[in-house]
Amino acid sequence: EAGVAQSPRYKIIEKRQSVAFWCNPISGHATLYWYQQILGQGPKLLIQFQNNGVVDDSQLPKDRFSAERLKGVDSTLKIQPAKLEDSAVYLCASSLEQGDTYEQYFGPGTRLTVT
């Protein structure tokens, strides 16, 4: 079974530029998550989708971050414009359904450096 795919793996941009990350979840998984992991910290949830609808985006900085999952499968996360403090690893995860007992499977992440 293929895991969660993410691209690119690494990205370096200057502040005020824009960047987009792509995620393809495990086939059949209805729930998709984007996390931000700053160096030395645990991942923090940015947004959660159930199929193509948003379940929770309360921690997404909506003035600069946006995300979509148009067909209920793959997803993109965009930052525009980027700030220095956005330097982090962006993790995508998926689970069969939403709920406290469903395991989340994580992709390898995209390491973003903003200079």
Added chain:
Amino acid sequence: GNSVTQMEGPVTLSEEAFLTINCTYTATGYPSLFWYVQYPGEGLQLLLKATKADDKGSNKGFEATYRKETTSFHLEKGSVQVSDSAVYFCALNGHAGAGSYQLTFGKGTKLSVIP
């Protein structure tokens, strides 16, 4: 809100030593509890989980017991190996409001095992 506190690292042990990584949590209701592991250069992987009080999760020689009375989920292993060197994250999956569930992570504990 929900939160997870785990012992700070780094932790350095000799091979075959006993390992304990402490984890305590604060949550509304009765969350599920998880330990995730991140090996160097790899993504987050689920190590073990427990979904209700007094459950014991176990995998690869690691164990953790869900203690509701002390709100704890300490990770233990009787004899660590060099290959166990990684960052370990304690996490809970609990209600985040509006019918959604959210995975909340601790800051992670880096373990280094030396021969």
